Amino acid sequence: MKLRLTLAGLALLHGAILLAPWLAPYDYAEQHRDFPYAPPSRLHWAGLRPVVYGLVPDTGGEIYREDTSRQYPLELFIHGRLFGVAAPAVFFPWGTDSLGRDVFSRVLYGGRISLLTGLAATLLSLGLGLLWGTLAGFYGGWVDAILMRAGELFLALPWLYFLLGVRAFLPLHVSPTESFFLLAGIIGTVGWVRPARLVRGVVLSARERPFVAAARGFGASGFYLMRRHILPLTGSVVLTQATVLIPQFILAEVTLSFLGLGVGEPVPSWGNMLMEARQFHTLVSHAWMLAPGFASVPLLFGYLRLADLLLEKQHLAPVADL
Amino acid sequence: MRYALRRALHSLLLVAAVSLLSFLFAELAPGDFFSEMRLDPRLSPATIDAMRAQRGLNRPLPLRYLAWLGSVGRGEFGYSLAYNSAVGPLLVQRIPGTLLLTATATLAAWLLALPLGIWAASRRRAWTATALNGLLALLLSIPELLLAVVLLLFAAQTGWLPVGGMHSTGAESLSAAARLLDTVRHLAIPVAVLVLGMAPVLIRHVAAAMREVMDAPFALAARAHGVAPRRLLFRHLLPAALNPLVSLFGFSLGTLLSASLLVEVLVGWPGLGPLFLEAIFARDFALVLGVVMSSALMLIAGNLVADLLLYRVDPRIRVQ
Numbered sequence: 099m100k101l102r103l104t105l106a107g108l109a110l111l112h113g114a115i116l117l118a119p120w121l122a123p124y125d126y127a128e129q130h131r132d133f134p135y136a137p138p139s140r141l142h143w144a145g146l147r148p149v150v151y152g153l154v155p156d157t158g159g160e161i162y163r164e165d166t167s168r169q170y171p172l173e174l175f176i177h178g179r180l181f182g183v184a185a186p187a188v189f190f191p192w193g194t195d196s197l198g199r200d201v202f203s204r205v206l207y208g209g210r211i212s213l214l215t216g217l218a219a220t221l222l223s224l225g226l227g228l229l230w231g232t233l234a235g236f237y238g239g240w241v242d243a244i245l246m247r248a249g250e251l252f253l254a255l256p257w258l259y260f261l262l263g264v265r266a267f268l269p270l271h272v273s274p275t276e277s278f279f280l281l282a283g284i285i286g287t288v289g290w291v292r293p294a295r296l297v298r299g300v301v302l303s304a305r306e307r308p309f310v311a312a313a314r315g316f317g318a319s320g321f322y323l324m325r326r327h328i329l330p331l332t333g334s335v336v337l338t339q340a341t342v343l344i345p346q347f348i349l350a351e352v353t354l355s356f357l358g359l360g361v362g363e364p365v366p367s368w369g370n371m372l373m374e375a376r377q378f379h380t381l382v383s384h385a386w387m388l389a390p391g392f393a394s395v396p397l398l399f400g401y402l403r404l405a406d407l408l409l410e411k412q413h414l415a416p417v418a419d420l
Numbered sequence: 421m422r423y424a425l426r427r428a429l430h431s432l433l434l435v436a437a438v439s440l441l442s443f444l445f446a447e448l449a450p451g452d453f454f455s456e457m458r459l460d461p462r463l464s465p466a467t468i469d470a471m472r473a474q475r476g477l478n479r480p481l482p483l484r485y486l487a488w489l490g491s492v493g494r495g496e497f498g499y500s501l502a503y504n505s506a507v508g509p510l511l512v513q514r515i516p517g518t519l520l521l522t523a524t525a526t527l528a529a530w531l532l533a534l535p536l537g538i539w540a541a542s543r544r545r546a547w548t549a550t551a552l553n554g555l556l557a558l559l560l561s562i563p564e565l566l567l568a569v570v571l572l573l574f575a576a577q578t579g580w581l582p583v584g585g586m587h588s589t590g591a592e593s594l595s596a597a598a599r600l601l602d603t604v605r606h607l608a609i610p611v612a613v614l615v616l617g618m619a620p621v622l623i624r625h626v627a628a629a630m631r632e633v634m635d636a637p638f639a640l641a642a643r644a645h646g647v648a649p650r651r652l653l654f655r656h657l658l659p660a661a662l663n664p665l666v667s668l669f670g671f672s673l674g675t676l677l678s679a680s681l682l683v684e685v686l687v688g689w690p691g692l693g694p695l696f697l698e699a700i701f702a703r704d705f706a707l708v709l710g711v712v713m714s715s716a717l718m719l720i721a722g723n724l725v726a727d728l729l730l731y732r733v734d735p736r737i738r739v740q
Contacts, residue, residue: 254438258678259696259715263442266700266708267449349563353682356565357697375569376686378583382576391566399561406557 101407108400115209122203123182123189127364130188130198135384136162138193141172148172150189193386195374201386205393208366212355212394215281215367216348220340222286223347224293228336231297232324236305246298249291260288261350265359274365281360285350293339297332304331334412341405345398352394368394423731423738431724438716439492443485446705488709497713498706502699507710510695515714517586518691522680522718524607525614526673532619537626538653541634556620564617564679568686571609582606584688610683617679618672625668629661636660659733666730670723677715 114121130136133153141148150172152165170187174180183189192202234245255263264284272280304310310327318326348368354360355369362370368390374380375387454468479487491498496506503510536552543549575581582588586606587599594602633639634657642656684693692711699707731737 250434251437251441253674254434254720255712255716256674256677256681256719258681259712262681262696262700263708263712264445266703267446267705269450270701270703345561352563352565357682357685359700372565372569378572378576381569381573385573388566388569391563391569394563395561395566398563399558402557402561 101404104400104403104407107396108404111397111400112213115206115213118203118206118210120178121180122200122206123179123191124200124203126199126204126207126366128199128203130194130200133162133188133190133194133198134196135380136188136190136194136198137384138386139188139190140164142169144169144171150183150187152187192389193384195371195387196380201371201389204366204371205368205390208368208371208390209393209397211278211361211365211367212348212351212369213397215278215285215351215361216344218278218282219285219289219347219350220343222282223290223343224336224340226287226290227293227297227339228329228332230290231294232301232328232332234294235298235301236320236324236328238302238305242298246295249294252288252291257288257350258353261285261354262357262359264288265354270359272362274361277361281351281354285347285354289343289347289350293336293343296335296339300332300335301328304328334408338405338408338412341401341408345401345405348394348398424728427724427727427731431720434720435713435716439489439713440485442709442712443488444481446709447481447484449705497710500699500704500707500710502702502704502707507707510707511692511710511714514690514692514695515718517689518677518680518684518693519718521607521610521614521684521689521691522673522676525611525618525676525680528611529615529618529622529672529676530669532615533622533626536619537623538630540623540627541630544631552623556623559616559620564613564682565686567616568609568613568683571613572687575609581608583609586690606689610680610687610689613683614676614679618676621675622668622672626661626665629664630657633657633660663730663734663736666726666734669726670719673722673726674719677719 132155136153139150139153141150143149148171149169152168152170153162154165155161156163168187170183172181172183172189176182176184181189190200190202192200192205194200195204230245230249234242252260261284264287265280268280268284305328307327310323313323313327351360351367352369352372355367356372356376358370358373360369361367371390372388375391381387454472488498491506495508497508497511498506500507500510540549540552572583576583582605586603588602588606638660639652639657642652647656680691681693681696683689684691685697688694692714696708696711698704699711
């Protein structure tokens, strides 16, 4: 039951991020130059209809007041999107940033980059981990020694130093698409050692199972044994590791982009949106700029919960690696 | 003694391998400090080539590695082109800041995690333990980045704590005690962020490790023999649970160093983090390499200390 609830929550969040172009009232790059740092729009009720008032800049600058003389109804299915208001009026559920871009829309779109980077990096990391772990565990001896010693090197550096160190030696200015692959690539390669060690442990014990010995006795090749008999046994470990790694890697993307080393403007990611939060004076009066940070919490919570539930099922200790 | 020597040798080899690999990786990287200058029409390619030659960047790779090793031996760790100075002194200025932050946070996180973990393990069905578990799960899913910014915002609005840096302006003129208090006040926020990020992980692990030994037959036997609870905890349970916790210590150190990098950048703490970021954006590879090597040294040294400690407290390792 708990598992189903968690899965349903995660599915909802993923759905929202996936449907960003339809759920978001504006495009991620659409600028409303008249409304920089507009606060979250307030909904009013005209009878049973939700309406917004027009927004007027007050005393210049970044302070606004509502023009109560006209009401604009909040409409569903407008401009091919789920909700929005008709042209002269604006509706920013979570306010706007310094260029007058709708933060809510950008959080939804930004979730795509952050989530996708996390997922791609996890795939890469698990792939590498499966390969190395299986080879090391299955062949043992000097293969095992070399592969695992190499893995130890990857743990000799604190992970963020490692990540930034690798990032430092790659080109700084890259297009958003390139930076996506770059990020997924380096986050995945930096993080493969822990899954590899776990897979190795499973393979080591699987190798000694009677049915593996039997298949070997019938003359099965090493490759066949690994593919047919040993890999399927690693399934649950790999699945659990995925739920542990995805939130970590999402955070890694957020951190890198936040530091200005990840995905760049105008494409939003939760990390580069939070960059504005580095300027303190903007934050003090525009707290809604923290929205991407808060938006990431339920997603991370969902994955952590899922990891805990899966581990509980396997009677293992709770998640540590964060 | 032989064990200590073996661990030390292993750590040394690890450092050597990391240095070789990171140096190679830095060399294979496209571009260097001068590559941005090539875009400048006022500088002829010949000038830039001469500048590179002056810095020895056109020598063959093995020679450069040897030269770098030599400068590591002299404590210089190469030459920072952005700062026009040897890397070593730059690192020496910043390492104490990072160490102070990380060591304080490590200490605080463990001091918090040990009693709480033991407490949670001994009351596994109580609603208080369940509540603690929920709180920990929530804390785990809040990014440190967000935590830091929110705390800083809070400090800025209440004015209770200083918002950035390590010292107030004019701290040099204060008395020693006042200076210490000033630094402690500056430490509060970064350490709080690090502890809130790290302690939940530690508490869960301490609780898991303790639960395991509490369920072990020897614990039951000790209880049946009437061993006092305090003696049972300190003499029997804790030493037995220590082994996984010491490997967790190494892990926590790496995580804390990483988190500390981010927090340092956020609060403007004069540690390795801000220096690292500047070096990356300036494409100052020697400095990047220096910072990476210092972080590796800190982590490996921490792990070595943990290993040796474990050897002292856990007789099982001495037998192996």
